[in-house]
Amino acid sequence: MSEAVSRPNNLDAFWMPYTANRQFKQTPRMFVAAKDMYYTTDDGRQVLDGTAGLWCCNAGHARPKIVEAVQKQVAELDYAPAFQLGHPKVFELATALAELAPPTLNHVFFTNSGSESVETALKMALGYHRIKGEGSRTRLIGRERGYHGSNFGGISVGGIVSNRKMFGTLLAGVDHLPHTHDIERNAFSRGLPLHGAELADELERIVALHDASTIAAVIVEPMAGSTGVLMPPVGYLKRLRTICDKHGILLIFDEVITGFGRLGGAFSSDVFGVIPDIIITAKGLTSGVIPMGAVFVRDDIHDAFMHGPEHLIEFFHGYTYSGNPIACAAALGALETYKEEGLFERTTELADYWEDALHSLKDLPHVIDIRNYGLIGAIELEPIAGKPTQRAFNAFLKAFDKNLLIRTTSDIIALSPPLIITKQQIDELFDGLKSVLRSLD
Numbered sequence: 209m210s211e212a213v214s215r216p217n218n219l220d221a222f223w224m225p226y227t228a229n230r231q232f233k234q235t236p237r238m239f240v241a242a243k244d245m246y247y248t249t250d251d252g253r254q255v256l257d258g259t260a261g262l263w264c265c266n267a268g269h270a271r272p273k274i275v276e277a278v279q280k281q282v283a284e285l286d287y288a289p290a291f292q293l294g295h296p297k298v299f300e301l302a303t304a305l306a307e308l309a310p311p312t313l314n315h316v317f318f319t320n321s322g323s324e325s326v327e328t329a330l331k332m333a334l335g336y337h338r339i340k341g342e343g344s345r346t347r348l349i350g351r352e353r354g355y356h357g358s359n360f361g362g363i364s365v366g367g368i369v370s371n372r373k374m375f376g377t378l379l380a381g382v383d384h385l386p387h388t389h390d391i392e393r394n395a396f397s398r399g400l401p402l403h404g405a406e407l408a409d410e411l412e413r414i415v416a417l418h419d420a421s422t423i424a425a426v427i428v429e430p431m432a433g434s435t436g437v438l439m440p441p442v443g444y445l446k447r448l449r450t451i452c453d454k455h456g457i458l459l460i461f462d463e464v465i466t467g468f469g470r471l472g473g474a475f476s477s478d479v480f481g482v483i484p485d486i487i488i489t490a491k492g493l494t495s496g497v498i499p500m501g502a503v504f505v506r507d508d509i510h511d512a513f514m515h516g517p518e519h520l521i522e523f524f525h526g527y528t529y530s531g532n533p534i535a536c537a538a539a540l541g542a543l544e545t546y547k548e549e550g551l552f553e554r555t556t557e558l559a560d561y562w563e564d565a566l567h568s569l570k571d572l573p574h575v576i577d578i579r580n581y582g583l584i585g586a587i588e589l590e591p592i593a594g595k596p597t598q599r600a601f602n603a604f605l606k607a608f609d610k611n612l613l614i615r616t617t618s619d620i621i622a623l624s625p626p627l628i629i630t631k632q633q634i635d636e637l638f639d640g641l642k643s644v645l646r647s648l649d
């Protein structure tokens with residue numbers, strides 16, 4: 209290992225996001241390089257990436273097409289103003305993305321993260337109703353245990369208590385559907401759980417309470433990732449779609465995790481067959497290489513904004529780095545890699561092997577549920593009495609010592625490897641996890 213990558217002397221100044229800062233700084237875990245399926249630590253170990261970074265490096269690490277595209281772009285056009293000016297790659301990318309998206313969602317708005325995509329989608333929904341003369345539709349409906357990033361709109365419609373409780377009253381006029389997690393009826397489901405479609409009917413109760421004329425949109429993750437990988441019960445999304453249509457409510461799918469191959473298609477609609485009005489993406493869009501998000505919008509929602517004098521801005525929203533040239537290059541490189549290597553199809557091909565390997569952990573100590581779809585999976589552990597989250601966190605630390613990167617959220621282990629994982633690496637991941645789980649108190 210070279211001196212240049214040795215551990216910094218001072219870890220104090222950096223306040224780390226969503227991290228147990230004091231624990232980390234006592235026993236730091238540092239990555240200094242990455243290639244394909246493996247990270248390299250600062251003590252020279254190769255760590256198998258079981259989480260695609262943070263659910264984002266879907267094509268794996270340091271992939272040539274993406275690296276070359278970024279290197280070339282930064283030397284050619286590093287930045288172009290995002291407002292009132294353009295550059296070719298942003299249009300090229302939007303067109304390529306529209307081709308991947310469901311046929312009615314042909315317009316793309318660029319952001320820099322999942323959180324910004326969420327705020328953008330919520331604003332589009334509110335603006336759309338107002339333009340259509342239904343300005344009373346201001347209410348937003350999220351779901352318990354939902355994760356929609358860290359900004360105020362996102363935490364308001366989100367439903368993860370620790371992300372909300374510190375931050376005051378949040379957005380006004382938000383309500384929540386119940387979450388769909390039901391271990392009693394659905395434990396150890398393979399693929400979509402059978403029970404729970406009726407939970408979508410709670411939307412009718414919410415409509416009856418507030419009146420449809422006050423509701424702008426429902427936002428859900430088609431598969432709730434950050435809360436611990438909750439698959440939609442069979443029929444659930446379809447029912448949500450039907451109820452939204454009945455009441456003129458927009459349906460927004462937050463596909464920041466499910467987009468770009470995780471479930472075996474470009475978007476969840478490819479596998480679950482339900483098409484929302486707005487799709488939120490980020491992460492896998494650039495395979496995690498450069499921060500970027502994209503919001504896909506139904507054509508008539510976009511078109512509704514395109515009225516009035518032509519010299520006027522139609523949607524007062526955007527970011528300095530919306531459609532940044534280097535991010536566009538990274539995204540085009542990622543799309544090319546996904547296509548050339550058939551990575552979305554690869555997810556589907558590997559899904560059965562992944563499922564069997566994951567469910568082989570069923571009888572290990574403390575395991576109370578296992579769930580999966582595509583190349584995503586979760587192992588839920590019985591919490592240690594009085595110490596919620598401790599058991600899974602211990603599993604994370606032990607796995608790291610055994611050269612495996614896993615992710616934990618409350619007492620759930622979440623797995624989402626790059627889509628280039630091989631069967632041999634799937635075995636490596638689960639053999640390692642077996643010994644981790646056996647060693648837990």
Ligand SMILES: Cc1ncc(COP(=O)(O)O)c(C=O)c1O
Pocket residue numbers: 320321322323324326355356357358429433434462463464465490491
């Ligand atoms: C469904 C969902 N929405 C939004 C976000 C926020 O994305 P970002 O961290 O890029 O802001 C995430 C991140 O995990 C996510 O899973």
